[in-house]
Amino acid sequence: MYMDKTANEAFDPLSLDNQLCFALYACSHEVMRRYAPLLAELDLTYTQYIAMMALWESEPLSVKELGERLKLDSGTLTPMLKKMEAKGLVSRCRDAKDERRLVVSLTDEGRGLRESALRVPLEMSKCVDLEPYEAQELHRLLHKVLSSFGDA
Amino acid sequence: MYMDKTANEAFDPLSLDNQLCFALYACSHEVMRRYAPLLAELDLTYTQYIAMMALWESEPLSVKELGERLKLDSGTLTPMLKKMEAKGLVSRCRDAKDERRLVVSLTDEGRGLRESALRVPLEMSKCVDLEPYEAQELHRLLHKVLSSFGDA
DNA sequence: TCACATTTAATTGTATACAATTTAATTGTT
């Protein structure tokens, strides 16, 4: 997974700057770093933020469903959801119909946080210097890469 | 930082699917997961792999220089470099001219690993379903986002 | 030159990530 800009002259497949994967990695972390101060005002980490977005959209969700949505497993989610429960954002209850499932619901406080969170994506848009069509194209290409992995 | 595909009808700024940042986050992690089995054959993690790429290109590098290249800090690099030293891939020495600097160099084994690593980007290219121009455009857009953060 | 600011790594503490394993609950089959 690398960029062959020349397709002609000598090309180094192991050059860091030619790696699409490194651009992806670095960009993802830089973006998360920019979110951190905004999210800190809401006492959320980035991963907690995307979990809240999933729940604001559809609730309740089992750990498995949330994991499929966020592409994270129980090893990541279980400790995080316990912290979110301790903060009063969500409640965690076993499903009475199927005790294997643990169902995550929003508390009133968790639901209420949505209002304050609205400003986060707005603020972030400001500091990303992409034309609207570029943002759309980037989004499309990222999803194309994701779906080439068998989607989800 | 979100995708407004419609720019017209009711649009939810907190919808997970509209988040460019989530596409970035999920894509980055999925790609890293695909690298893992290939890199495991070289006994490398993904972060160790990009550190090796930086060193294969330019060596030696101080921890600070490596951190600037990879956009990682000493809190991440110090423990990782110690593991890489323990595996015999790199050596870590204080700079005699400036004892504050810790200089990372490749061992012969570390240099030799480059040959086996050549197949990694080749293999990865195969499983990412992007046209060459799409890969270039994705690369360009990721760098544009990165540079809108004051570059590096 | 000598107090003081700056620079560079290392350390500390918190929070993911994820493979592999374990435990408990449910399902499918006989």
Place this chain on the structure above:
DNA sequence: AACAATTAAATTGTATACAATTAAATGTGA
């Protein structure tokens, strides 16, 4: 019903990430 197979979370162990602090070395100005 009995029991093997499957499923869902939790747990374990390893490896990042990063903010904040610390410690040591170097640079700097009065």
